[in-house]
Amino acid sequence: MDKWIAEEKRYLDSACQAETKRAKTDIKKNKLVFFHYFGMVEQYKGNAEMNELLKKNNIEVDSALTYCMVRSNLQNCYANVMRQEINKKFGSKFIDSLRKVAEVEYVKKNPSKIFRFEECDWVSRYPGDKSYEEFSKSYEKDFWKAVEYPEDFEYRKDKELYSSMGARFILYKTGKISDIKIDVNFQNKKNYKYSSYFINQLKEFVQNTKWLPAKSSGIPVNSEMEITLFFK
Structure with a gap:
């Protein structure tokens, strides 16, 4: 050797x-x-x-x-x-x-291109945010302020297991939203009966929020967007 x-x-x-x-x-x-x-x-x-x-x-x-x-x-x-x-x-x-x-x-x-997240400069995309840390917390906080849990929703008991839902969509430089896709994952299977309720609430939240368009090289662009929220 x-x-x-x-x-x-x-x-x-x-x-x-x-x-x-x-x-x-x-x-x-x-x-x-x-x-x-x-x-x-x-x-x-x-x-x-x-x-x-x-x-x-x-x-x-x-x-x-x-x-x-x-x-x-x-x-x-x-x-x-x-x-x-x-x-x-x-x-x-x-x-x-x-x-x-x-x-x-x-x-x-490429004014019509949909830019991937990694192709963009980081800019906060939720109104009022000034940093990534704020972005990852504030939209979730505001969402749960407006959305109530059903009375018999079963909350998380195991601290090691999380239930979550996520939304993926296209955020245009004009502020327009399209192609919303929402996934829900419950650790407690009994909660799946509320899937439609939470999906509709999140879809409405995404559509009604005035998201700040992403920037690439300092220029506003169309981009992929993804957010995740966790259930109690």
């Missing part, structure tokens, strides 16, 4: 040296290449727009893989040298600034 590890390191050292040499040669020819790393590209929106901005600055685009079993200083050596040269020539904040411009362009080009 030790012999195999040593041989692998020699190979990686040699490959890295060759990549570094090739990168420096290309740089002397005024060639610069920006690399998207496989597995990381998906977390960004506006990759096509980003590529166009890079090309306008005479920077080519490529992609690379990362390996968890290989030391970071021995993989993607060509890409690393190129990134250092781009930072040297344009400044360390250049790529991030282009990324922001690209993402704004992407949002503007």
Whole structure:
């Protein structure tokens, strides 16, 4: 095993040296290449727009893989040298600034897109909320202020078991709501006879609330929305 590890390191050292040499040669020819790393590209929106901005600055685009079993200083050596040269020539904040411009362009080009939660900047989406912590508590508090439990509803006895209901819907940038889907889960099966009652109450609550639209890159967008409430 030790012999195999040593041989692998020699190979990686040699490959890295060759990549570094090739990168420096290309740089002397005024060639610069920006690399998207496989597995990381998906977390960004506006990759096509980003590529166009890079090309306008005479920077080519490529992609690379990362390996968890290989030391970071021995993989993607060509890409690393190129990134250092781009930072040297344009400044360390250049790529991030282009990324922001690209993402704004992407949002503007897709006015009808339904954005996933992770594609949005966090903004409170319940009236009056200023933080995520408030959002996760205030809508539930207000819901239960207006909704009464049926007289023979059986409350939770086991502190380890929870009953809950959730609503998923589309929140448009105009404030409009659509595609409401509600699920109810009771630990006590006898409470299922009240499913329709609670579903209707939650649907009415969702429809009557003036939710604050989500934002992506600071721009109001249509988005997926999900809330969860717990029963006593």
